Amino acid sequence: MSRILVLGGTRFIGRHIVEQCITHDDDITLLYRGRSPSPFSGIARHVLSDRRAPTSEAAAALAEPWDAVIDTSAQDLEDLRAVLPLLGDVGRYVLISSCGVYRRDPGSNGLTERSPTIPADAAHPVRASATRKLRCERYLERRLASMAVPLLIARLGLVIGRHDDSERLAYWLERALRGGDVLVPMPDHQPLQLVDAADVARFIRTAIEQQLTGIVNVAGPTTTARVLVDTVLTHAGRSVTACRVGEEFALTHGIRPWTEIPLWLPASSPEIALMSVNTTRAVRAGLTHRLLKDSIAEALTWQALRRRWSQRWLDRSREQHLLREWHG
Ligand SMILES: NC(=O)c1ccc[n+]([C@@H]2O[C@H](COP(=O)([O-])OP(=O)(O)OC[C@H]3O[C@@H](n4cnc5c(N)ncnc54)[C@H](OP(=O)(O)O)[C@@H]3O)[C@@H](O)[C@H]2O)c1
Incomplete structure (x- = not known):
């Protein structure tokens, strides 16, 4: 004590x-x-x-x-x-x-x-x-x-986690909870550390x-945007489909990375460098990590109770319009 x-x-x-x-x-x-x-x-x-x-x-x-x-x-x-x-x-x-x-x-x-x-x-x-x-x-x-x-x-x-008031993971949690076709701009291999x-x-x-x-x-273990998005969509318990439109489509249509679609870091972004943090010292001193799926499941439960949508995020009607264009 x-x-x-x-x-x-x-x-x-x-x-x-x-x-x-x-x-x-x-x-x-x-x-x-x-x-x-x-x-x-x-x-x-x-x-x-x-x-x-x-x-x-x-x-x-x-x-x-x-x-x-x-x-x-x-x-x-x-x-x-x-x-x-x-x-x-x-x-x-x-x-x-x-x-x-x-x-x-x-x-x-x-x-x-x-x-x-x-x-x-x-x-x-x-x-x-x-x-x-x-x-x-x-x-x-x-x-x-x-x-x-x-x-x-x-x-x-x-x-990430319960009580996270930032507009980052919350976008994906809330988007998954709303169901339907979800526009995903990130390449599968984009690194993330949460x-x-x-x-x-x-x-x-x-x-x-x-x-x-x-x-x-x-910092967290290294994962990928594909794993994160799939984990969120799978655990949301809604009918929801990832539409992987690709970075080029998203950028040419003026979608703003990180602000409109949080956690999306284009390959050209210098911020990608922050997704390769070495945590050897912390791990030696006792840092352990929960499984991502457990963190996401808990965060989804929390988000389901607060249900907030930020004005900065990609507007739903624009998302669906872009997806119609993408489907051709
Ligand atoms: N979220 C991330 O991914 C991330 C990543 C890297 C680093 N961080 C750092 O993590 C730290 C913790 O953030 P948190 O918001 O989660 O911490 P927190 O301790 O849960 O919340 C911030 C606290 O600071 C108090 N506070 C703010 N300004 C104050 C002031 N001038 N005088 C007295 N109290 C004040 C707030 O209460 P009142 O407003 O009531 O005063 C609140 O209790 C931050 O320094 C942030 O930079 C976060």
Whole structure:
């Protein structure tokens, strides 16, 4: 049992981490703003504050002794500048970061923890959030070293699972639940690496116990777009058919990869490089992976209860119009 302060913890990955800590009987405090409702009332202590401007209650909580601080919500330096000076006796600090910080080198043979990162001052709009994350990593490395607090930076790949509010896997889940002919633009062999948030959470809790420090990649096993789409469609329990129109057809008809059809990365996309993350260090330290079909089945059950369609996704009538054209 450990005393753990989670900076965040109420939405998706943080929520899974808190659930995991609770199963270990940890004494948990969540510091968050209260915009997302916490499912842990009565189980964990809650301190409501914006971390960028801590209230006196938050300042007092930060100054308490903690076996570990797990930071799921640091997105930029402003999230750290107000918090770090208030910390007292902290056993270790875990930053949830992202594999997005790696440089996208074409033909890269797998991203290890030593692979080059993007410049911390890069202005590329798509990578702006990764740039900010990298600045957080660097800041924590400097500041925590001077405070002699061990730091673990967990760089996560694409995470899926219950409570995933992003518009990525949810597209395929929702599309499958709606049934009928589904336009699939991805080539069968497009690589994907998806890690279940429950596996991330179990790993983070194990890593704390093992006193792991430094940088660690936490990503899923490599799979393909074909396997993912087939798994989602098979488990949806609806009458649904994949229409594999191919990348060229989809691109010439102006369908936007990733935004209109999430998880589609055209062969020319530099982001493909992020689908070959080497997780040897994490696996040696205890990362295990659920079967994709089990993750998908659970995510489908969750999606079936929320049933949300994003305005950014490929419109159903346009999809059916394109499919009529494709069928000729
Ligand atoms: N999803 C992926 O595939 C993926 C991949 C790589 C990395 N990541 C990283 O994973 C991390 C975890 O994300 P998550 O949303 O799942 O975590 P989470 O801990 O479940 O949710 C985010 C938490 O942060 C709190 N928060 C946000 N801004 C705050 C502020 N200024 N002050 C205090 N609390 C604040 C939110 O609550 P309130 O809004 O109520 O304050 C919420 O509790 C993120 O850092 C993300 O970059 C995700």
